Amino acid sequence: MWSSELRDAAYYHGYRGEGGEADGWLYFRNQEGVPGEIALAIGPADDGSPWFMAIDHPGVIAEFEAASAGPPPGRFRAAYAFATRAQLHDGINRVFHLARSVPDYPLTAFLEETAYLGDTEAERVLRQRKGQDRFRTALLDYWQSRCPLSGVAESRLLRASHIVPWALCDSDAKRLDVHNGLLLAAHLDAAFDSGLASFDDFGALLLKNELGPAEIGLLDVSGRRIANLTDAHRKNLSWHRRHFGF
Structure with missing residues (x-):
């Protein structure tokens, strides 16, 4: 039994x-x-x-x-x-x-998926698309298909947000690392990706002073924060704050 x-x-x-x-x-x-x-x-x-x-x-x-x-x-x-x-x-x-999400499974799966690709422009674009798809899948697994800040769980409103942007990563391992990413609702992702928002080491949202009342109201999360950040997340978020002048 x-x-x-x-x-x-x-x-x-x-x-x-x-x-x-x-x-x-x-x-x-x-x-x-x-x-x-x-x-x-x-x-x-x-x-x-x-x-x-x-x-x-x-x-x-x-x-x-x-x-x-x-x-x-x-x-x-x-x-x-x-x-x-x-x-x-x-x-x-x-x-x-x-x-399925913590290192190094996303990277291993990505390398297996793209092993046949060469180095033409079209193949480089395809490789990036496959990498970004794999990264999104890993973030959905890691964050349990929910924005950890807003609670939004509709997948069509969720974005796989790189902390250190894809183009600035020095390796595929960095690009595919879930600790270099956050699963954010689309409006939070837009602010984060553009450098108008970031997060402190405790997961609290930081906003640039140049944002107006309407934008601040839209991004307001009522004092909530991203819980359970790892040291690897914090290291990447520290880079994000420095890069965007927080």
Whole structure:
């Protein structure tokens, strides 16, 4: 019973490659090339809880937020506990989307997609378009398809905003790094991309004094800020503030 519940949870969120069972843990991998594996287990309580998940991907672990659950099994690096089945499902889903977005999966996928392209002008344009599409997909995964400042979740109103612009990045790794990007509502992206807005190290919106009351009113986010910025985000935002004179 317990193994079928864990298998169903893993399968539902894309982890359909089974890696066996050991010491009460079931092991799974993604079959679509998404890096990292997970291990799932259920505690001894009569109601089948708590639920446990272990992760081996260091990039995901650095971003993942859940209650620690003591030593992980085998080669896995971290284990987490969940009070309910729903929380476990949310955790697996988050791990899957983080694994598709944190370095270096977007870059690896981009290089595989463009390996056949040469260096003509048309091919350079196509390579950039594919890179920007891959970057947008990674940001949607990372920010859970929602602007972290305004809360806008309509994908047609969301923009993949580079912090250090694409043309000024010194490598494809920088261009495809989710920590060099924010998923912003279109009006916030326009202000950010043009240098009329930026963010401090705590994710609070900064606006240029040259903006008038109408523009400030449009961009007003009522004291909200972007939570959970990483040090890599902050380093890039520091560059953005200096570049645009904040």
